[in-house]
Amino acid sequence: MRNSQNSGRAQPSVVALFSGGGGLDLGFAAAGFDICFATDVDPFSCNTLRINQKKRKMYPKHEVLEEDVSGLNAGAILKKSGLARGEVDVLIGGPPCQSFSVFGQRKGLADTRGGMVWEFHRIVDKLRPRAFVFENVYGIQSVHGGRVLRELRNRLSCHGKYDLSVETYEMAEHGIPQWRKRVFIVGVLGGDAPPRLAKKYGDDESCIPFNTAGQALANMPPPGEVLPNHRMRNHSAKIIKRYEKMPFGQRDNRTRINKLYPDKPSFTIVVGSDQGGGKGHVHPHEPREVTPRESARLQTFPDWWEFDGNVRHMIRQVGNAVPPLFAAQIATHIGVHVFGFPKAMTTRALIKRIGINFLH
Numbered sequence: 001m002r003n004s005q006n007s008g009r010a011q012p013s014v015v016a017l018f019s020g021g022g023g024l025d026l027g028f029a030a031a032g033f034d035i036c037f038a039t040d041v042d043p044f045s046c047n048t049l050r051i052n053q054k055k056r057k058m059y060p061k062h063e064v065l066e067e068d069v070s071g072l073n074a075g076a077i078l079k080k081s082g083l084a085r086g087e088v089d090v091l092i093g094g095p096p097c098q099s100f101s102v103f104g105q106r107k108g109l110a111d112t113r114g115g116m117v118w119e120f121h122r123i124v125d126k127l128r129p130r131a132f133v134f135e136n137v138y139g140i141q142s143v144h145g146g147r148v149l150r151e152l153r154n155r156l157s158c159h160g161k162y163d164l165s166v167e168t169y170e171m172a173e174h175g176i177p178q179w180r181k182r183v184f185i186v187g188v189l190g191g192d193a194p195p196r197l198a199k200k201y202g203d204d205e206s207c208i209p210f211n212t213a214g215q216a217l218a219n220m221p222p223p224g225e226v227l228p229n230h231r232m233r234n235h236s237a238k239i240i241k242r243y244e245k246m247p248f249g250q251r252d253n254r255t256r257i258n259k260l261y262p263d264k265p266s267f268t269i270v271v272g273s274d275q276g277g278g279k280g281h282v283h284p285h286e287p288r289e290v291t292p293r294e295s296a297r298l299q300t301f302p303d304w305w306e307f308d309g310n311v312r313h314m315i316r317q318v319g320n321a322v323p324p325l326f327a328a329q330i331a332t333h334i335g336v337h338v339f340g341f342p343k344a345m346t347t348r349a350l351i352k353r354i355g356i357n358f359l360h
């Protein structure tokens with residue numbers, strides 16, 4: 001039986017902040033954690049969570065709260081989640097990362113969204129979960145000459161009460177059909193933080209070959225409404241002509257998007273600016289941008305997971321997410337090292353559990 005050291009529940013309890021489109025939450029649920037509470041300030045993200053929470057009995061009972069985290073206190077979280085003080089096993093969250101991203105203007109702490117990382121610390125300090133998982137972009141390590149990350153480590157240790165591991169992972173090395181580097185800080189209260197997750201996929205002989213964009217996009221019906229969020233943008237005849245002629249891996253000078261290689265992981269899925277909305281990459285075999293559903297596949301969201309809102313809202317949720325397959329791997333790892341799970345679920349078992357029907 002999986003045990004939850006704080007709450008004594010059958011499954012360790014999770015409080016999720018900055019849930020967005022739900023990648024991190026879905027991964028934890030698939031790995032056997034009980035998501036009791038999720039929150040985000042964005043109404044479309046909250047609807048996405050509400051639409052999907054009852055499907056496949058992943059986490060049917062949790063409470064979704066649409067709220068600015070800076071107005072949330074520990075008491076409100078406990079009340080909404082039905083947990084008593086001391087019963088939160090894991091706090092998870094990826095605060096907004098645009099201000100740290102190497103793709104953005106890197107305003108760091110001068111950008112109010114950068115300040116959200118301190119809100120994550122505030123809630124850790126108040127709730128004192130048994131463990132926490134903080135996720136962010138690779139760029140957080142170097143912004144302000146590394147000062148942000150140093151200060152964050154310092155605060156998240158809560159005066160030495162939490163042991164921390166700070167690791168950068170390349171998602172493609174964990175079976176995600178996409179190059180995507182992300183930083184994960186895992187903290188464990190009064191115990192040792194788990195060791196680094198071992199790389200499984202790669203070009204070396206000891207690894208499983210990378211999953212590719214071609215694999216993820218195979219067997220898709222034509223864009224339309226058969227699958228949720230599988231909607232196409234209209235392109236002009238000029239753009240279509242350019243996309244037809246583009247070799248794999250090349251960037252279109254006008255739309256500034258890349259054509260995917262079918263036999264390699266996808267380029268990183270990005271969100272784009274708040275104003276213009278994000279863009280997908282160019283499909284490897286068709287002269288068009290990939291649809292939000294196809295981008296979701298490149299992020300390892302299963303086809304049954306639906307995103308609320310218009311195309312711009314969908315792309316933001318997809319592009320902001322932790323790939324659920326990676327989230328599930330880190331969750332099962334923490335389950336073993338912190339919560340006494342008998343053994344980690346294999347990647348294959350997690351693929352099945354999440355319901356990803358395009359990777360094997």
Ligand SMILES: C[S@@+](CC[C@H](N)C(=O)[O-])C[C@H]1O[C@@H](n2cnc3c(N)ncnc32)[C@H](O)[C@@H]1O
Binds near residue numbers: 024068
């Ligand atoms: C990087 S995304 C999180 C993605 C999520 N971890 C996933 O795996 O899908 C950051 C989220 O923080 C939310 N956010 C931004 N400012 C916020 C605030 N003041 N309070 C609560 N949520 C906020 C955004 O709406 C966005 O969904």
